[in-house]
Every structure is written in C-alpha cells, then in structure tokens.
Amino acid sequence: MQDFTFHNPVKILFGKGQISSLAQEIPANARVLMTYGGGSIQRNGVYEQVVDALGDRSVIEFGGIDPNPKLEMLIEAIEIARANEVDFLLAVGGGSVIDATKFIAAAVHFEGDPWDILAKRAPICSVLPLGTVITLPATGSEMNRFFVITKEVTQEKIACGNEQVFPQFSVLDPETTFSLPARHISNGIVDAFTHTVEQYLTYPVNSPLQDRMAESILQTLIEEGPKTLAHPTDYDARANVMWCAAMALNGLIGAGVPQDWATHAIGHELTALYQLDHAQTLAVVLPRLLQVKQDSKYAKLLQYAERVWGLSAGDEKSRIMEAIELTTQFFESVGVQTRLSHYGVDSNAGQIIAKKLEKQGATNLGEHQDISPSDVEKILVMSA
Amino acid sequence: MQDFTFHNPVKILFGKGQISSLAQEIPANARVLMTYGGGSIQRNGVYEQVVDALGDRSVIEFGGIDPNPKLEMLIEAIEIARANEVDFLLAVGGGSVIDATKFIAAAVHFEGDPWDILAKRAPICSVLPLGTVITLPATGSEMNRFFVITKEVTQEKIACGNEQVFPQFSVLDPETTFSLPARHISNGIVDAFTHTVEQYLTYPVNSPLQDRMAESILQTLIEEGPKTLAHPTDYDARANVMWCAAMALNGLIGAGVPQDWATHAIGHELTALYQLDHAQTLAVVLPRLLQVKQDSKYAKLLQYAERVWGLSAGDEKSRIMEAIELTTQFFESVGVQTRLSHYGVDSNAGQIIAKKLEKQGATNLGEHQDISPSDVEKILVMSA
Numbered sequence: 001m002q003d004f005t006f007h008n009p010v011k012i013l014f015g016k017g018q019i020s021s022l023a024q025e026i027p028a029n030a031r032v033l034m035t036y037g038g039g040s041i042q043r044n045g046v047y048e049q050v051v052d053a054l055g056d057r058s059v060i061e062f063g064g065i066d067p068n069p070k071l072e073m074l075i076e077a078i079e080i081a082r083a084n085e086v087d088f089l090l091a092v093g094g095g096s097v098i099d100a101t102k103f104i105a106a107a108v109h110f111e112g113d114p115w116d117i118l119a120k121r122a123p124i125c126s127v128l129p130l131g132t133v134i135t136l137p138a139t140g141s142e143m144n145r146f147f148v149i150t151k152e153v154t155q156e157k158i159a160c161g162n163e164q165v166f167p168q169f170s171v172l173d174p175e176t177t178f179s180l181p182a183r184h185i186s187n188g189i190v191d192a193f194t195h196t197v198e199q200y201l202t203y204p205v206n207s208p209l210q211d212r213m214a215e216s217i218l219q220t221l222i223e224e225g226p227k228t229l230a231h232p233t234d235y236d237a238r239a240n241v242m243w244c245a246a247m248a249l250n251g252l253i254g255a256g257v258p259q260d261w262a263t264h265a266i267g268h269e270l271t272a273l274y275q276l277d278h279a280q281t282l283a284v285v286l287p288r289l290l291q292v293k294q295d296s297k298y299a300k301l302l303q304y305a306e307r308v309w310g311l312s313a314g315d316e317k318s319r320i321m322e323a324i325e326l327t328t329q330f331f332e333s334v335g336v337q338t339r340l341s342h343y344g345v346d347s348n349a350g351q352i353i354a355k356k357l358e359k360q361g362a363t364n365l366g367e368h369q370d371i372s373p374s375d376v377e378k379i380l381v382m383s384a
Numbered sequence: 385m386q387d388f389t390f391h392n393p394v395k396i397l398f399g400k401g402q403i404s405s406l407a408q409e410i411p412a413n414a415r416v417l418m419t420y421g422g423g424s425i426q427r428n429g430v431y432e433q434v435v436d437a438l439g440d441r442s443v444i445e446f447g448g449i450d451p452n453p454k455l456e457m458l459i460e461a462i463e464i465a466r467a468n469e470v471d472f473l474l475a476v477g478g479g480s481v482i483d484a485t486k487f488i489a490a491a492v493h494f495e496g497d498p499w500d501i502l503a504k505r506a507p508i509c510s511v512l513p514l515g516t517v518i519t520l521p522a523t524g525s526e527m528n529r530f531f532v533i534t535k536e537v538t539q540e541k542i543a544c545g546n547e548q549v550f551p552q553f554s555v556l557d558p559e560t561t562f563s564l565p566a567r568h569i570s571n572g573i574v575d576a577f578t579h580t581v582e583q584y585l586t587y588p589v590n591s592p593l594q595d596r597m598a599e600s601i602l603q604t605l606i607e608e609g610p611k612t613l614a615h616p617t618d619y620d621a622r623a624n625v626m627w628c629a630a631m632a633l634n635g636l637i638g639a640g641v642p643q644d645w646a647t648h649a650i651g652h653e654l655t656a657l658y659q660l661d662h663a664q665t666l667a668v669v670l671p672r673l674l675q676v677k678q679d680s681k682y683a684k685l686l687q688y689a690e691r692v693w694g695l696s697a698g699d700e701k702s703r704i705m706e707a708i709e710l711t712t713q714f715f716e717s718v719g720v721q722t723r724l725s726h727y728g729v730d731s732n733a734g735q736i737i738a739k740k741l742e743k744q745g746a747t748n749l750g751e752h753q754d755i756s757p758s759d760v761e762k763i764l765v766m767s768a
Contacts, residue, residue, distance in 0.1 A: 001623045003399025008392070014640065015387025206620040209604045209627055216596030223592060236590040239385045243593055243640070252636075256398065256627070 001207045004256040010143045011169040012246065014239075018171045019046070019133055022053035022090070025169045026131060030088040031058045033081050035101045037065050037093040044179040046135055050092055060084050065093065068271055068278070069100035071115055071151045078107045078114060081128070089130035091167075094184070095139025095191075098132050099147035102165040105130045118149055118158040127164040133171040136180060137242035138188030138279070140195060140249030142170035150272060157268040172246065174238040182229055185241070186335035187279030189225040192245040193218060193330075194282040198261050199254040201290065201300050202367040207257045211303070214253045217244050218308045225334050262365035263289050266376055269353045274345045283331040283338045288382040290324050292375060296368055340383050350380030385591045388640040394527045395553040396630065398623075402555045403430070403517055406437035406474070409553045410515060414472035415442045417465050419485045421449050421477040428563040430519055434476055444468050449477065452655055452662070453484035455499055455535045458491070465492045465512070473514040475551075478568070479523025479575075482516050483531035486549040489514045502533055502542040511548040517555040520564060521626035522572030522663070524579060524633030526554035534656060541656040543648070556630065558622040566613055569625070570719035571663030573609040576629040577602060577714075578666040582645050583638040585674065585684050586751040591641045595687070598637045601628050602692045609718050646749035647673050650760055653737045658729050667715040667722045672766040674708050676759055680752055724768050734764030 013021045026032065032054060041047040051059070062077045081089070081104060091101035107114035109126040116122040134142040141147065145166050148159040177185075200214035221244050227237040247253070266289070267281030276284070294301055298320070305311040305323035312319075328338050340349060354373035357363065365371035397405045410416065416438060425431040435443070446461045465473070465488060475485035491498035493510040500506040518526040525531065529550050532543040561569075584598035605628050611621040631637070650673070651665030660668070678685055682704070689695040689707035696703070712722050724733060738757035741747065749755035 001398075001620055001627070003402065005395065005397055007395040011389065011391040012639075013389055014385075018387070206624070208607060208624055209600055209631065212600030212603060213597055216593055216600055219596060220593045236385055239640075240590070240592055243385070247593065255396075256623075 001210075001256040002205055002258070006251055006255040007163070008143065008166070008251050010167050010250070012143065012172060013169060014172045014243070016173060016175055018173045019049040019176070020053050021169075021171060022050065022131070022133070023055060026054070026057065026088055026090065028057065031084065031086050032060070032088045032090050033077070033084070033086040033104070034059050034061050034090045034092060035065060035077065035097055035104070036061070036063045036091075037097050039063060040179070041092055041135060044176065046092060046133065046176050050090070050133060054090075060086060065097045065100045067096045068148075068150045068157065069096050069103070071149055072153070074100055074103055074107070074149070075114065077104050081108045087128065089128050091130060091132040092135065094134065094136030095141040098134065098141040098167070099139070099149065101130055101132070102141070102147040103149050104128070105165055106162065115151060118160045119156070121160070124162060124164060130165070130167050131169045131171075132167045133173075133176070135176045136184055136188060137177060137238075137245035138184070138191045140192065140246055142167060142172065143246040143250040146249070148268070155272045157272040159264070159268070172242055174235055174242050177238055177242065178233045180232075182232070182335060183277075185229055185232070187277050188245055189221055189241060189334045190279040190283050190331050190336045192241070192248040193221050194263060194279075194286050195248040196221075196253060197286060198263060199257060199259050201297055201304055202258040202260050203296065204299050205257055210253055210255065210257050215307050217248050217253065220244050222308070222330060229334060258367040260367045262371045265357070265362060265365050266353065266379065269356055270345070270349070273352065273356075274343065274349065276343050276345070279336055280343060283336040284340055284343075284383045285379060287324050287328040287331070287338060288379045289371075290327070291321075291382065292379050293366065293371070294320055294324075296370070338383070340380065347381075347384050350377040350384075353377075353380060385594075385640040386589055386642070390635055390639040391547070392527065392550070392635050394551050394634070396527065396556060397553060398556045398627070400557060400559055402557050403433040403560070404437050405553075405555060406434065406515070406517070407439060410438070410441065410472055410474065412441065415468065415470050416444070416472045416474050417461070417468070417470040417488070418443050418445050418474045418476060419449060419461065419481055419488070420445070420447045420475075421481050423447060424563070425476055425519060428560065430476060430517065430560050434474070434517060438474075444470060449481045449484045451480045452532075452534045452541065453480050453487070455533055456537070458484055458487055458533070459498065461488050462491045462498060471512065473512050475514060475516040476519065478518065478520030479525040482518065482525040482551070483523070483533065485514055485516070486525070486531040487533050488512070489549055490546065499535060502544045503540070505544070508546060508548060514549070514551050515553045515555075516551045517557075517560070519560045520568055520572060521556075521561060521622075521629035522568070522575045524576065524630055526551060526556065527630040527634040530633070532652070539656045541652040543652070556626055558619055558626050561622055561626065562617045564616075566616070566719060567661075569613055569616070571661050572629055573605055573625060573718045574663040574667050574715055574720045576625070576632040577605050578647060578663075578670055579632040580605075580637060581670060582647060583641060583643050585681055585688055586642040586644050587680065588683050589641055594637055594639065594641050599691050601632050601637065604628050606692070606714060613718060642751040644751045646755045649741070649746060649749050650737065650763065653740055654729070654733070657736065657740075658727065658733065660727050660729070663720055664727060667720040668724055668727075668767045669763060671708050671712040671715070671722060672763045673755075674711070675705075675766065676763050677750065677755070678704055680754070722767070724764065731765075731768050734761040734768075737761075737764060
C-alpha cells in the first residue's frame with residue numbers, strides 16, 4: 001500500500017425528505033446564493049422543498065448553469081455574490097451546478113482573474129462555505145473537493161481540486177432524481193463506473209481492501225444500473241446508484257493506490273472540442289485505453305476480469321479482452337454509445353486532440369505517465 | 385436502504401514516518417496533554433518520534449492508561465488538564481488510550497460528575513480538540529466518535545458516542561505496530577471482524593454496496609490477519625489489517641443499514657466482571673449469538689456463508705452452520721479462544737450477566753431488540 005492522506009469532512013444527509021435538513025444545516029442568519037441549472041428543479045418539486053426549508057433567510061438565486069459550466073457565465077455569479085455580500089452558497093442540481101458553485105466559492109474573495117485558480121493553480125485563501133442538494137447521481141462532486149470549469153473562448157476544460165471547497169453538507173434524496181431523463185442516469189452510471197476504474201485498473205500495490213471496495217462499487221453499478229433505468233421510481237435501485245456515485249469519487253477507494261485519470265483527460269478534450277456529454281467521452285475512451293495499455297495494466301485487468309465479470313477460465317489474454325468487451329457492452333446496455341462515429345465526430349479527432357494535449361504539455365498521462373500523444377491518437381482511432 | 389446521516393471529518397495520515405506530520409497538524413502554540421499507556425511507546429521509538437515532532441510546544445504527559453480505561457484514573461488526568469490549561473490532547477497508543485482521551489476531551493470543561501457523560505448521557509458543550517497516533521489496529525477509535533469507559537467501583541463499562549470527540553487527525557504508521565505482542569494483533573483482528581459483522585449480519589434492506597464493502601473488510605481480515613501474525617514486520621500485511629480496523633468502525637459500512645451490537649453489549653459485561661480482553665469476549669459471544677439468532681439473521685447468514693466463506697452448495701441450514709463454525713475456527717486460528725472455560729469463567733456466568741443486564745434494563749438487544757436476558761443466558765451457556 002502507498003502512503004496516503006485521507007480527509008473527507010462532507011456531512012451526507014441521505015434519504016427521503018432530507019431537504020428539510022437545510023433548515024438546521026445553514027446558519028439562520030445566512031445570506032444565501034442558491035445556484036441551479038436549467039430549471040428542472042422548478043418542475044419536480046425540489047425548488048419548493050428548498051425554499052420551504054430556507055424559510056426567511058435572505059436568498060438570491062442564480063439559475064441557468066449549463067452542463068460543463070462556463071467561466072464566462074460564472075463571472076456574473078461571482079459579481080452577484082460580491083454585490084449582495086452573500087455568505088453561504090447552496091448548489092441545487094447535478095455535478096455541473098456543484099462544480100460551478102465550488103468555483104464561485106473559491107472566486108468570490110479571490111483577487112485577480114478567477115481563471116487563474118484553474119489555469120495557474122493560484123492559491124485561494126478565503127472560501128465561502130457551501131452546501132449541496134444533489135439531484136443527479138454521477139460525478140461525486142457532492143462528496144469531494146474537485147471542480148471542472150470550461151473557458152468557452154479558448155475551448156479549455158480544466159479540473160481542479162482544493163481542500164477548501166469541500167461542501168459542508170450534501171443532501172442526497174433519491175426521490176428528487178425520479179423525474180430525470182434516462183440519458184442523465186445512463187451518463188451517471190458510466191461516470192461513476194469510470195471514476196472507480198481510474199482508481200482501480202492500474203497496477204498492484206498490495207491494497208486488497210481498496211481493491212475490493214472498488215470492485216464492490218463496480219459490481220453494484222452493474223447490478224443496480226440496469227434496474228434503475230428500467231424502473232426509474234424504484235427507490236432502492238436509485239438509492240444504490242446514488243450512493244455508488246458518491247463513493248466512487250470521495251477519496252476512499254483512491255487512498256493508498258496509484259491512479260490513472262487518462263480517460264478523463266482525453267475525455268475533457270472531446271467535450272471541449274465536440275460537445276459530447278462527459279460520460280459519453282468516458283464510454284468512448286475507456287475501453288480502447290484499457291486495450292492499448294493492457295500490458296502495463298495486465299495484473300489488475302486479470303483481477304477485474306475475474307472478480308467483476310466472473311471470468312476465471314481460458315487463457316489470460318482472452319479473459320482480459322473479454323472483460324474489456326463486457327465493459328463496452330455494459331456501457332452500451334445502459335444507453336451510452338462507445339464509438340466516436342455514433343456522435344458524428346470526425347475520424348481525425350485523434351490527431352487533433354493528440355496535438356492539443358502535446359501543446360498543453362500533457363504528454364505524460366496515466367498511472368505510469370507513459371501515455372503519449374501518439375497513444376492518445378491510437379486510442380481515439382480505435383474508438384472511431 | 386435506510387435513511388442515514390454520515391459524517392466523518394477525521395483526517396487520516398497513513399504510512400511510514402507520518403508521525404512527523406504532528407508538527408503541521410497541532411497548533412504551534414498549543415499546550416498539549418500527551419496521553420499514553422503502559423510505556424511500550426518508550427521502548428519502540430514512538431515516544432521519541434512524537435516528542436521530536438512536537439518540538440518546543442508545551443507538553444504535559446499522562447501515561448499509564450490501562451486497557452479498559454478506568455474513570456477513577458481519568459479523573460486525575462482531567463484535573464491535570466484543567467490545572468495546566470491544556471488546549472490540545474494527543475493520544476499515543478491503542479483504542480483504550482484514545483477512548484480515555486476522548487473522555488478527557490469531553491470532561492475537562494464539563495461541570496458536574498464526568499461519569500454522567502456516560503451514565504446519564506449528559507450533554508457536553510465545549511470539547512478540547514484531540515489528535516491521535518494509533519499504535520494498535522483494533523478498535524477503530526482513531527476514526528470514530530465512540531469511547532468506552534469503565535467505572536471500577538461499580539463494575540460498569542459504558543460506551544458512548546458524540547460528534548464532538550472525533551479526532552481532528554489520526555496518524556496510522558504500520559511500522560509503529562511491528563513490536564506489539566501477538567496477542568494484541570490477534571485481538572485487533574477479532575475486534576475489527578466483529579465490528580464489521582455487527583453492522584452486516586442483521587437482515588436485508590437492499591443495500592448491496594454497504595454489504596459488499598463489509599464483505600470486503602471481512603475477506604481482507606481473513607486473508608491478511610494470519611499473514612501479519614506469521615510475519616509481524618511484513619509492512620503491507622500490517623498496513624492492510626490496520627486500514628481494515630479503521631474502516632470497520634468509521635460509520636461507512638453502517639450507513640443506511642440495521643445494526644446489531646448485542647455481542648458488544650454482552651462482551652462488555654464479561655470484561656467488567658471477569659476481566660477478559662475485549663476481543664476475547666467477542667470471540668466467545670459472536671459465534672453462539674449467530675447460532676441462537678440464526679432464524680432472524682437467516683438471509684444475511686446465507687449471504688455471508690456464500691460470499692465470505694465460499695459456501696454455495698448443500699442445504700441452506702448446513703451452509704449457515706458451517707459459516708458459523710468457520711468463523712469460530714478463524715478466531716481460534718488467529719489465536720483467540722472462543723470458550724469461556726478456556727478463560728476460567730464459571731459456568732454460571734450466563735445467569736449472572738443475564739440478571740445484570742435485566743437490572744440495567746438492557747433487555748432489548750440486537751437489530752430487532754429481541755435478544756432477551758434468557759437469550760443472553762442461552763448464548764453464554766452454549767459458549768461455556
């Protein structure tokens with residue numbers, strides 16, 4: 001096992017009707033900026049529950065946050081927060097709304113260009129406290145310190161992590177997600193699955209508990225994912241997927257083990273250039289990346305084949321290929337296609353992205369820092 | 385899945401040489417009360433590492449804390465902390481030292497008889513901050529809010545949980561445990577195993593992720609426990625057991641599921657009356673409790689038999705009995721005996737403890753609150 005620091009202070013309030021806990025979790029005299037997305041919360045009753053729980057606190061709203069939240073729009077939110085002397089942020093929505101809100105929290109008291117927080121890893125000092133009501137199980141942002149922001153003008157999408165932007169609390173009520181379009185749930189399953197794989201399918205460091213916990217999440221997603229798509233109002237299936245999504249990226253399964261994250265790095269470029277959903281990029285990249293890197297991931301791929309997919313007979317190489325094929329089939333079975341052509345992306349995408357990564361200096365991807373731009377091109381050509 | 389709140393803010397610093405992190409984790413101007421046990425830390429180099437890391441901070445020491453820490457002794461520590469205006473507590477030792485230190489943290493600013501914190505669940509307001517250097521993987525106290533204190537004069541042993549006594553941080557360096565006597569490691573394996581079972585072997589509530597994570601801990605203890613006993617300085621084996629012990633009782637596997645804890649309740653009485661080690665009492669009680677409650681635990685016992693012990697053939701009742709037998713054998717194989725007679729406890733212990741529990745009003749043990757004093761007597765007679 002590798003040495004590690006693990007720290008996750010997020011308080012999770014999980015279950016039916018937990019939105020009412022906001023009344024206890026947010027200071028009674030708080031000046032709240034409530035952030036949300038396209039307005040689905042106004043149709044599914046979540047908005048009303050939140051407003052009820054906030055009672056007579058001073059609340060300013062900032063809605064309309066898009067998937068892959070854009071710097072340009074968030075600058076406006078930062079100015080509103082400053083002008084109104086907001087002292088608590090409440091994100092109500094999916095990973096994009098929460099990511100955006102973490103960025104706002106870091107930026108309100110930041111002097112200078114807020115983009116530097118991402119692009120230059122500029123240190124942040126005073127961060128606004130935030131809480132979340134997560135209405136889309138996917139990114140795990142409700143229980144971690146990460147946020148990803150896009151700068152539209154330069155087509156850059158940058159991820160950042162900072163201890164100071166952990167939500168103080170997150171409300172996870174599976175019932176708030178019943179009315180989501182299937183596409184969001186499909187994406188969430190693939191996102192949580194890939195988060196887990198990025199922290200698991202690397203090389204062995206004698207960490208049996210972390211391995212088994214990662215396998216637990218993968219097995220549960222394989223089992224519960226199709227159930228929750230077939231029966232969107234089955235409370236337990238949705239609750240299980242929702243808890244998997246939070247556990248997949250809260251730091252726990254990644255503590256003390258190597259991590260990959262090349263699939264995410266390549267995927268972010270696909271989203272920035274071709275506007276694919278985040279999870280669609282993961283479904284496109286991951287299987288072929290596993291195929292290209294199968295030698296350096298050999299031992300863990302074999303373990304994955306056996307423990308997650310039950311493949312223990314036949315020669316090792318075939319088991320590995322079958323496990324990758326089953327992964328591809330799983331993504332497609334939950335409704336996320338795995339070929340670039342399906343999304344209308346040109347066959348030269350590999351070349352373009354490889355060049356872009358090279359220009360950014362991102363030439364050392366993966367747990368061995370050995371995924372080169374030409375590997376990236378190869379992966380994307382195979383995913384055509 | 386049941387509704388739940390999960391919150392665990394403990395920062396874990398895991399690995400070789402992590403004791404040096406104390407220099408960053410404890411305020412530079414802190415007045416520290418350093419608590420420890422029988423002095424083994426002075427022989428194995430831990431004391432020196434801690435003193436080095438604390439630098440020129442003002443440090444008062446309170447050593448000699450026994451296993452099953454006694455109220456009578458801790459009153460003295462509380463008075464020392466008050467007299468010296470201590471503002472940070474550092475526990476260096478095993479679960480008993482950490483439990484004692486949590487109690488001291490809660491009691492220093494408590495007005496009235498500190499025993500009321502346990503016996504009357506008296507509310508505590510201002511708690512001293514604490515950190516730990518855990519040198520014995522077992523109780524999980526380094527990553528939770530629980531503490532157990534014994535009042536010698538009345539032979540009472542009471543457990544308590546409070547959000548305010550979470551350690552701010554815990555240092556887990558497996559190397560600090562290499563010199564422990566085998567008996568402590570054996571006990572730690574049984575303790576962590578039983579903590580997991582208390583939160584797992586109840587009844588199904590459709591919580592596949594929690595179930596699999598619990599099974600992950602059990603499987604890892606079964607695999608790594610014998611390794612670390614055979615090779616005490618095998619870093620990875622010890623690290624894996626150490627991480628299992630913390631994960632077994634940090635709230636995670638118990639989130640959203642029913643919990644039992646009858647084995648612990650009965651075990652505490654055995655320790656209070658007959659001075660058995662905590663883990664010895666668990667090894668005595670758990671297998672027979674599972675046997676007596678097999679009907680109400682049927683579905684989960686069957687799952688345990690299959691997933692943890694690989695028993696999927698034959699009739700269900702036999703599988704369950706074999707899983708219980710394998711549990712017994714596992715405890716004995718790691719060096720903890722499972723019969724009261726082995727510890728020289730009279731055959732009338734069942735009767736005495738059943739009466740004592742009845743007198744305390746503890747007549748509703750277990751996840752169904754249906755373990756009666758006569759069940760307790762039956763369990764202990766079967767464990768004779």
